[in-house]
Amino acid sequence: MNSIQKNRLKDQLFKIWGIACTLFGLVLLVIFIGDILIDGIGRIDWGFITDLPSRKAEKSGIFTALMGSIWILLLTTAIAFPVGVAAGVYLEEYSKKNRLSAILEINISNLAGVPSIIYGLLGLEVFVRIMGLGASVLAGALTLSLLILPIIIVATREAIKAVPKSIRDASYALGASKWQTIWNQILPASGGGILTGVILALSRAVGETAPLIVVGALAYVPFAPSNPMDEFSVLPIQIFNWISRPQHGFIENAAAAIIILLLITFVMNGIAVYFRNKWQKRLK
C-alpha cells in the first residue's frame, strides 16, 4: 500500500468513526423519544393538560405544574433578559480592558459551570430566607435567573462581538453617541444572536429541577399560581414525583408529561433557530 492509499484509508476510517459518533447521540435520543411516546402518547388528551393533580393516576393532570412552568418561564425571562443583556452590553462596550474586567470575565464563565444545585442553595438562603420570599414562584424565578444569567451574558457578548466594526465606525462618524450607536445599530444587528442565546438559556431553565426542589417547589400543589408570591410546582418536578411512585398509571403520566416538556423545549429551540436565520438573512 503506498502512502496515498494509506492516507485515503485513514480518511475513510475517520469518516466512518465520525458518523458513528454523531449517530451515537442521535440514536439514543430517538430510542428515548420512541420509548416515551409508546408509554405516554395514549395518555395525552385535553383533560390531562387541564386536570389538577390527584391521588388517582387516571384522574391526574399536569395543569398546576404546567402553569407553574409557564409562570417560572415568564418571570425568569422578565428578570434574566434585561439584566443579562445589559451586563453583556456593559462588559463588551463600556468596561475598560484591564485586570478587573479580565477577572470579571473569567468568573462569569466560571459561574456558567457552577452546578445548578448550588444555585438552588444560594436561592434558598438569599431569596427564600433573607429576602423572605418563601417558596414562591418569584423566589424560583430569581434562582433560575441567576442560573442562566452567565449564559445570556456570554451569548450577548458573542453576538455583539460579531457586529462588524465598520458599522460602529459609521455610526460614530455621523456624530452618534455611544448609547445611540448601541441602541440603533449594535443591538439591532446582534439581536438575532442575543435572542437565540436567551431562548436557549430559557429552555434550559424550563427543564431545571434541582435548584427548584431546594428552593421548595412542591410536587403537590392543588392550585395553579395566580401571583408571583404563590407556591408552585413545575413540570420536571411533577415528572420526578410521578416516576418515583410504584403504580403503573403514574409511570404513564410521567411519560406523557415528558412529552409535553420536550415539546415545549423543542418549540423554544425551534423559535431560536428561526430568529437566527431570519436575522442572518436581514444582515446579508
Next chain:
Amino acid sequence: MEKLKDKKLVSASTEDDITSKNASRIEAKDVKVWYDDFQAIKGIDMVIKPNTVTAFIGPSGCGKSTFLRLFNRMNDYVEGFRMEGKIKIEGNNIYKKKVNVEELRKEIGMVFQKPNPFPKSIFENVAYGLKIQGIKDKKFINERVEKALRQADLWEEVKDNLKKSALALSGGQQQRLCIARTLAVQPSILLMDEPTSALDPISTAKIEELIHNLKEDYTIIIVTHNMQQASRISDYTAFFYLGELIEFDKTRKVFTNPEKKQTENYITGRFG
C-alpha cells in the same frame, strides 16, 4: 489660489482663500501620535485650506490614515492611542477637554475604505445622522434625504426604492450612499479614507467626479494609494513617510517637480 506659488504652504495665510461659509479650514500644529510605544506620527504641521481637495499619499503604515482620523477624533477608540500637539478647525482646538466629540463629528463627515451602509433601508441610512440629532420633522428629513442623495448622484437610481435594503445595492452605489449619508448631516469637512479602493473603475470615476463637484461646498481630504487618482482630483498633495510629512504642496508641483527625492521615488513607483 494661483497666487500661492511659494512652497511654504504650511504658513500660507487665509486672506487669499475663497471661502464659502460652509467649508472649514484645518490646522495641525506639531502633531505627534503614539499607539502604546509605537510612534505613528512624528511631529506634523499642516494647514489645509477651505474648499480644496487634499490628497494624502504614502506607503502603507506611513501614518496617513492615522493622521486623517485625527480630524474627527476617530482614533479615540483605538486602544493605546495617545496624542500631542494641536489640531484646530476654524481656529478651535478639537482636542481640548471640553470639546463635544459628537458635535464635532457632525461638522466633519467621514467616508471609509469599504462601503459600510447600515443593514437598514436606503432611506434610513441617509436619515440616520438626522435621527440621532433628535430631528423628527418628517418633511424636513425627506427633503434632506433627497438633497443628499442628489448630491451624491444616487437619487435617480434609488428614488423608487428608498425602502429597499441598502445592502442590496452594488458596491459603487453603497459607497455613494455612504457619501450621501454623510452629506445629509451637512458637515463642512469631508474625510475620505481610500474611498474607491474597493470599487471598480466606473464606480471610481463616478466618485471622483462627485468629489470634484463637492469641492464647492466642502473641504475634502482623501487618503489614496492611487497616484493617478491623487493627481486627477486633488489640489494639494501631502506625501507621508514613516510618520513624517515629507512634502506638502500643490498637486501639480508634487507630481511634476517634487522637492524631495523620496517623494519622486514614491510617485514614480520606485518604492512603496
